[in-house]
Amino acid sequence: MPVMINLTTAEHGGTSMQCGTHEGCGVNCTCGCPYTGMVEKGRVELIAAVEQRYPEEWLGFVIPPGEDEFAPEQGMLVVHSTDDNEVWDAISRVTQNQVVHVYYNGSLDRYLDWADQAA
Template identity: 70%
Template sequence: MPVVIQLTSAMHGGTSPSCGTGDHSSCGPDCGCGCPYTGMVERGRVEPVALIEQRYPGQWLALVIPPGEDEEHPEQAMLVAYSTDPDEVWDAVSRITFNQVVHVYFNGSLADYLAWAEAE
């Protein structure tokens, strides 16, 4: 399963060299520290959710929702992981910095999801 981008430092999506170091307990949509959460739009890491879903049908997706986007129904997001195995996606999500708004869901038909749930 590919992890598309790990959001742990400035090198992985932040805009400030201090990102990923020190105490980031105040990080969030308006923190201004240059962390990946506040820098993903500026760095061009977001794209329309519809395009992401078109590329990965029948996959579990993990999307980080950028600041200012509707957190329940986002139009733009950054893909951070995808797989046919939800455990692999959740493992990848566990490596994302704590201040991210993340959606994890199955991008397929209800029938396929119910078949997966029944098999579990």
């Protein structure tokens, strides 16, 4: 079972109990969702530090405003697992309109082995 932060509540990054309760939640909302509150609540950390804690695992982050969406340096880890299917399933439940970053944090050889088996 992956470790997952439930982003549909204010508990893990939002700033308001209304977080996730209406369709407008997302990048530009004012309900206090994790996307707009994760920095102020101290939920963002350097991705390099997270990578050291979870080698050879799939990582899923929500990327804060202002970060490069394609090569972020910081993010809020919401899920990690050795099983990519668990990570993708968890990421599919992230509050809509959030910027996510998912990748394998391991050796190229292991990734290529995975890719061969997935094909």
